[in-house]
Amino acid sequence: MSVIYMLLGISIVVAIVFFVAFIVAVKKGQYDDDYTPSVRMLFEDELVKDQSKTTIKNKKTN
Amino acid sequence: MDQDNCFHCGDVCDSQAITFNEKTFCCNGCKTVYEIFSENDLTCYYDLQAAPGATPKDIEGKYDFLAQENIIEKLTEFNDGTTQIATLYIPHIHCSSCIWILENLNKLNPGISSSQVNFGKKNVRVTYNANTTSLKEVVILLSSIGYEPYISLDDFKTGKAQVNRSLIYKLGIAGFAFGNVMFLSFPEYFQVGEFWLEQYKYLFRWLMFTFSLPVVFYAGQDYFISAYKGLRKGLLNIDVPIALGIAVLFIRSTMDIIFDLGSGFFDSLTGLVFFLLLGKFFQQKTYSFLSFERDYKSYFPIAITKIENGVETPIQVYDIKQGDRLLIRNEELIPADGILINGNAKIDYSFVTGESKTVSKQSGDKLFAGGKQTTGLIEMEALKSVEHSYLTQLWSHDVFSKNKEDHFTTLTNAISKRFTIVVLSIAVLATTYWILVDSSKAVNVFTAVLIIACPCALALAAPFTFGNLLRIFGKLKFYVKNASVIEQLAEINTVIFDKTGTITSNKKSTARYEGDSLSSSEEVLLKNTLRGSNHPLSRTLYDILDEHNIVSLNHFEEHLGKGIEASYQNDQIKIGSASFVGAHETSVLNTTVHISTNNQYKGKYTFYNSYRKGLSKLFNKLKKDFDLVILSGDNAGEQENLKKLLPAKTKLIFNQKPDDKLEYIKYHQSEGAKVLMVGDGLNDAGALAQSNVGIALSENVNVFSPACDAILDATKFNQLYHFIKASKQAITIIKWSFVLSFMYNSIGIYFAVTGQLAPVIAAILMPLSSISVVVFTTIATNLLGRRIK
Incomplete structure (x- = not known):
């Protein structure tokens, strides 16, 4: 039954893919700052709200 | 009340408060920042956190040097003429508003294409177009919104420091291999002789072998290197038995699969390296916003x-x-x-x-x-x-090029020396026995003893205990450089303190009045006169005196270097030096301010240092176990005061120059003292470097402190005794975990010596001993940490 070779091959390839992804992530410095991104993530909404507010204001004045 | 605090920086607004847009500001600077933000639709800044800002400082001309090409070249990390990238350290970064505003810099200056904050390191990485803007403009913009970057001589070096991430890579590889090898070795644990297993076990074994190769030759290489270095110096450090264990595990397992003797111990091998690296990783607690290596360059x-x-x-x-x-x-x-x-x-x-x-x-x-x-x-x-100035010369002393850790034998290494000898003798004895009884098993037993006695748990006890304690200390605002500092702290027998700024508080000083008592009208006059003066002594005295009505003086005159003269209604007052007010000069070492009213000498205020809260208590606790010394650079003016405050056996030494402090410690170390130095200023830098453990006391850990082994927040000064005590108890915890680890080793050695060590037993016993040691030390140190609070 050679299906086991295939299964083994697949499992190891998948494992290696994740492993390489991990190394690449470390190399890019993703683990260097583990605080700022958690705060930054929350900002986008604030910005959009801010912009919409100003556009409403602009419309009113126009 | 909200009204009294500045909308921008949160400081209390005094009489000069400015109201703008229905908001109160303490000064024009804060108002200007608000105006800049509101013009650019960035008022969101104030929604994220109340009063997050800092008052911008006057920086006229301060950054002119940033226009120079060679300086720009040194400060930027990327520069192709048009695009430049610079990383600037900004001490004020402290909240999410700071991140938000700094990452929206491009709205304030279109020349900036992006900016990214690293909150932990308190820096911002700015990418900008050098054709439309410049480094100088960026820095001035940052300063104008209250985020003044700190540019010091330390930034002025070629090449960026490389981040060493090799431990993470090694840990990743070991973990990856460990997981896969466990998975592949599992079928053979239950040796059932099943048909499929018999057919495929060779493939499984060789796969495990392949996975273990990077673990032995890459992830584990530090142990071989360190063991080799140790042996060359004639030291049996902890890495010697570990390296021996890894080598024997690998060779024996490879032989096993080549000659089809068994499945080998690849699972134990990869697990061992993984756990060891995990310990190393855990011990490595770094405070990215602190630096323990600063010299005068960071200040200049x-x-x-x-x-x-x-x-x-x-x-x-x-x-x-x-x-x-x-x-x-x-x-x-x-x-x-x-x-x-x-x-x-x-x-x-x-x-x-x-x-x-x-x-x-x-x-x-x-x-x-x-x-x-x-x-x-x-x-x-x-x-x-610069290099030959009085202060900077201190750094040419060779104490700054020494590494303290090199001269220190850790507890683990001390134990491992005996441990290695004992294990090797057991292995030899058992092998001799088996050669006589059943020579076929002799090699098997020899390798089994070395494998099972590999001191994984022993090597993990110290990293996990110290690593955890490092984190607990960090939470209590005592920031320790590394684990070996805690170990050295436990061995201290002499504690030396600097005086000014260390046992005294910078913020407050006290003054005592001697002389004829002042009438209430004179007190009003005195207070109001001081109010007009900017001299530091006047400011201090003004803060100390009781509140009085504010009156407008008829006459006020400041004589530079002498004193102040003022009059109100019919009273006239003179405040200042003895000669200025017409008093007799007396030789006192403390700072004094003399007062006369209507040409009649009244008396003087003598200033004394104000000592930190809990100082006598701390010294009384410390005196039982330690020799106490105060080394002060000042004159002996405070001697009497200190004698009253501190235990009698405390040595008080005054008029010490930075070099003298260093030599004093060196002398006592040569007599066997293990010195803990507590200091704060750059003049203590030599003493901090020479001492076994140098602790820098800091009012604000974000501003600079000299090179040291640990930084202690000034508010936790009175806890110092508890920190030392906790370090001593940590050593006890480690000793108990050694006992625990020896128990596992004895069980393992029983299996090994009797020649019945199957891979499955090793695979259970080795992780079990490591995990129980980790659990034990973690729980014990957490209990210890709870007691410090």
Whole structure:
């Protein structure tokens, strides 16, 4: 039954893919700052709200 | 009340409060920042956190040096002529609003294409177009919104520091291999002789072998290197038995699969390396916002303004030559020793001595490097270059090039020496026995003993105990450089304190009045006169005196270097030096302010240091176990006060220069003392480096403290005894985990010696011993941490 070779091959390839992804992530410095991104993530909404507010204001004045 | 606090910076607004847009600001600077933000639709800044800002400082001309090509070249990490990237350290970064505003810099200056904050390191990485803007403009923009970057001589070095991530890679590889090998070795644990297993076990074994290769030759290489270095020095450090264990595991397992003797111990091998690296990783607690390696370079500016033939040019600090005429602006640091030529000099030497009271200098006085000018412009002539100045010379001492850890034998290494010898003798004895009884099993037993006795748990006890304690200390605002510092702290028998700034508090001082008592009208006059003066002593005295009505004086005159004269209604008052008020000069060491009213001498205020809360308590606790010394750079004026406050056996030594402090510690170390030095200023830097453990006390851990082994927040000063005690208890915890680990080893050795060590037993026993040691040390240190609070 050679299906086991295939299964083994697949499992190891998948494992290696994740492993390489991990190394690449470390190399890019993703683990260097583990605080700022958690705060930054929350900002986008604030910005959009801010912009919409100003556009409403602009419309009113126009 | 909200109204009283500045909308921008949160400071209390005094009489000069400005109201703008229905919001209160404490000063014009804060208002301007608000205006900038509201014009650019960035008021969201105030929604994220209330009053997040800082008052911008006056920086006129301060950053002119940033226009110079060679300085830009050094400060930028990428520069192709148009696009430049610079990372700037901004100490004020403290909340999410800061991140938000700094990452939206492009709205304030379109030349900036992006900016990214690293909150932990408190820096911002700015990418900008050099054609439309410049580094100088970026820095000025940041300063104008209250985020003044701190650019020091430390930034002025070629090449960026490489981040060493190899431990994470190694840990990743070991973990990856460990997981896969476990998975592949599982079928053979239950040796059922099943058909499929029999057919495929060779493939499984060789796969495990392949996975273990990077673990042995890459992830585990540090152990081989360290063991080799240790052996060459004649030391049996902990890495020797570990390296031996890894090597034997690998060779024996490879032999097993080549000759089809069994499945090998690849699971134990990869697991061992993984756990060991995990311990190493855990021990590595770094405080990215703190630096333990600072020298004078972190305090000094990169460039200074030189005046030549009436022209001001910025020059690099290293280019200062004897005889150069230098211009020092407000809030700038004096980079080299020199003579004051003109200007109103009030120098703050707090970086150097820890004393925050400013010193007034007259034209012709000597100025020492490291002082900070606090009022307006001064001109000075350099007498020495930067490296040869009084303060910076200290760093040429060879104590700064030594590594303290090299001369210290850790508890683990001390134990491992005996451990290795015992294990090797057991292995030899067992092998001799089996050669006589059943020689076929001899090699098997020899390798099994070395495998099972591999001191994984032993090697993990210290990293996990110290690593966890490091985190607990960090939460309690005691920031320790590394694990070996805690171990050295446990061995201390002498504690030496600096005086000014360390056992005294910078913020407050007390003054005592001696002489004829003042009438209430005189007190009102005194308070109101002091109110008008900006002299540091007047400010201090003003803060100490009771509140009185504010009256407008008829006459007020400040005599520079002498005192103040004022009158109100019919009363006239003189405040100042003894000669100024017409008193007899007395030789006292403490600072005094004399007072006379209507030409009649009244009395004097004598200033005393105010000591930190809990000082006597701390010393009384410490005196039982330690020799106590106070090494002060000041005169003996406080001797009597200190004698009353501190236990009788405390040695008090005054008039110590930075070098003297260092030599004093060196002398006592040669007599066997293990010294803990607690200091704060740059003048203690030598003593901190020479001592076994140097702790820098800091009012604000975000500002600079000299090179040291640990940084202690000033508010936790009275807890010092508990930190030392906790370190000692940590050693006890480690000793108990050694006992635990020896118990596992004895069980393992029983299996090994009797020749029945199957891979499955090793695979259970080795992780089990490691995990139980980790659990034990973690729980024990957490209990310990709870007791410190």
